[in-house]
Amino acid sequence: MNKDQVKGVVEQVKGKVNEAVGKATDNPGKELKGDLQQGAGKIRKAYGDAKEEAKDDAKRNNP
Structure with missing residues (x-):
């Protein structure tokens, strides 16, 4: 999980409130x-x- 995912979820929660x-x-x-x-x-x-x-794909394609 990266910071954009976390911040996105936090923003969604604030929006619901x-x-x-x-x-x-x-x-x-x-x-x-x-x-x-x-x-x-x-x-x-x-x-x-x-x-x-994209990060996961790069890891799979470059072992």
Whole structure:
């Protein structure tokens, strides 16, 4: 697991918290911020996953 994967998951969790707070307080701005954070977190995690996959492929191809 690399730092982009970890930071992506953390961002997703923060987004879920912000979304829940926005719903609980009837604050659409906070809810939207949470949705955007979750999306950004998913993208960052996917980037980290791709980096990890490339690293694994390089190890397999260069024993």
